[in-house]
């Protein structure tokens with residue numbers, strides 16, 4: 001009922017897509033593979049949507065003379081390869097396999113979940129915080145960029161940080177996991193601003209949310225259960241506190257991406273706007289939302305975007321490209 005009001009004419013199509021089978025992407029493990037994994041995925045007729053968006057984009061009509069990709073494309077985090085089947089192709093990937101180096105060859109995830117990591121725009125030598133990291137799909141993607149001088153991956157839940165550790169063991173070589181380069185913790189992310197303020201170049205805040213697609217298909221421990229009503233109502237507050245802590249942990253001049261896998265404006269743009277206001281009022285910290293219009297244009301062939309977000313971008317499920325929902329908003333901490 002809420003979403004039919006929020007999305008109007010778009011809702012029936014979003015709803016039927018949510019009820020239909022989700023599409024996956026195969027994030028290639030750069031630590032494991034030579035080029036043969038990409039070649040094998042290409043043989044299945046899957047395409048690397050990142051490479052196609054960033055390097056093989058059709059020139060825009062007004063830009064016909066300029067052959068080089070627009071400078072905005074350089075803002076994407078580098079070295080990520082993620083294969084998807086093309087629009088309308090509902091084939092599935094075979095399960096990931098162990099490669100010759102004892103590491104898995106790719107990681108299956110909702111391809112739209114890679115967009116927050118791409119938007120974070122990592123640069124070589126960055127100090128990175130992943131505040132709500134488990135089970136670890138995005139942590140793995142952050143490491144794949146090869147940009148993290150060090151990475152702090154945190155999640156409140158110890159059982160979920162164990163899953164994160166297992167993912168790291170299966171995909172990342174020991175020398176990258178060691179050397180103080182990857183630190184896994186189980187703290188309350190809301191305290192991070194007090195623990196390590198003004199520290200990180202890039203922070204990802206991928207908060208707990210109503211996980212709309214998952215909630216439709218999973219009865220067990222469903223967040224929409226009557227017994228979890230209070231917790232559900234408190235979600236936007238928790239999300240705002242986590243985002244505020246993530247921004248406090250960022251160096252002035254550093255960047256933050258906030259993300260959810262919910263369609264709810266209350267959990268998406270309202271949280272962003274609330275956190276920005278809170279930081280201004282309580283800490284006199286100025287935060288600027290970054291315009292992702294160009295970023296959205298890069299990925300418009302692969303995903304369906306909601307056309308009228310006030311801040312940030314929302315991938316909406318669509319039968320031809322059944323990814324998401326994923327909301328993400330990029331911010332710069334100015335002071």
Ligand SMILES: C[S@@+](CC[C@H](N)C(=O)[O-])C[C@H]1O[C@@H](n2cnc3c(N)ncnc32)[C@H](O)[C@@H]1O
Nearest residue numbers: 132133134135136137138156157189206207208
């Ligand atoms: C959407 S999931 C993160 C998914 C993860 N980023 C990935 O890509 O695999 C949100 C996570 O937030 C964690 N969480 C909930 N409350 C938290 C808190 N106060 N501090 C840190 N993490 C929290 C949950 O345990 C959950 O694993």
